[in-house]
Amino acid sequence: xxxxxxxxxxxxxxxxxxxxxxxxxxxxxxxxxxxxxxxxxxxxxxxxxxxxxxxxxxxxxxxxxxxxxxxxxxxxxxxxxxxxxxxxxxxxxxxxxxxxxxxxxxxxx
Amino acid sequence: xxxxxxxxxxxxxxxxxxxxxxxxxxxxxxxxxxxxxxxxxxxxxxxxxxxxxxxxxxxxxxxxxxxxxxxxxxxxxxxxxxxxxxxxxxxxxxxxxxxxxxxxxxxxxxxxx
Numbered sequence: 001x002x003x004x005x006x007x008x009x010x011x012x013x014x015x016x017x018x019x020x021x022x023x024x025x026x027x028x029x030x031x032x033x034x035x036x037x038x039x040x041x042x043x044x045x046x047x048x049x050x051x052x053x054x055x056x057x058x059x060x061x062x063x064x065x066x067x068x069x070x071x072x073x074x075x076x077x078x079x080x081x082x083x084x085x086x087x088x089x090x091x092x093x094x095x096x097x098x099x100x101x102x103x104x105x106x107x108x109x
Numbered sequence: 110x111x112x113x114x115x116x117x118x119x120x121x122x123x124x125x126x127x128x129x130x131x132x133x134x135x136x137x138x139x140x141x142x143x144x145x146x147x148x149x150x151x152x153x154x155x156x157x158x159x160x161x162x163x164x165x166x167x168x169x170x171x172x173x174x175x176x177x178x179x180x181x182x183x184x185x186x187x188x189x190x191x192x193x194x195x196x197x198x199x200x201x202x203x204x205x206x207x208x209x210x211x212x213x214x215x216x217x218x219x220x221x222x
Contacts, residue, residue, distance in 0.1 A: 097154070098154050
């Protein structure tokens with residue numbers, strides 16, 4: 001199995017601004033998944049992008065995937081206070097899903 | 110669907126006691142995972158099942174930990190005897206098929222004193 005490495009570890013932005021988080025991984029994947037975790041809660045799946053996709057949108061979320069660079073990015077547009085959370089990427093090859101340490105995003109009202 | 114259900118939500122026990130955590134997966138999900146989360150170690154995969162069969166338990170810390178899935182509707186994670194270093198939030202997650210996203214339960218916060 002493999003886990004993604006999120007960058008930056010922490011990010012603070014003003015409400016209304018866009019937030020970008022990056023993920024790098026090491027081996028080949030079938031898909032890459034992004035999750036959010038609010039403090040004290042379980043992880044919530046945000047978006048899944050398959051290895052043959054380059055970009056995917058869901059509401060205010062935009063995910064890109066570059067398999068040649070083994071990297072992905074998550075963009076949250078027009079951030080809101082409720083977006084304050086930790087964000088995890090999880091590259092999935094063929095077995096189990098493991099998680100890195102995440103990006104801690106803080107939205108300042 | 111009610112989502113993944115875990116019980117209890119909070120558990121406080123004394124060192125040496127047996128602890129049993131429970132998980133009810135989403136109906137129709139073939140995969141079930143147990144994770145442990147701490148500040149120091151992050152989110153660790155302990156064990157996962159496919160169609161009620163344990164597939165990979167390499168993340169189980171030691172023999173004090175055991176997990177079972179007697180049927181498609183129920184799984185348990187047992188710690189016997191418990192130790193203070195077992196204090197953590199334990200999550201159960203399930204997914205329909207191999208390449209699908211996972212659905213997490215709310216977690217059980219375990220405190221061992």
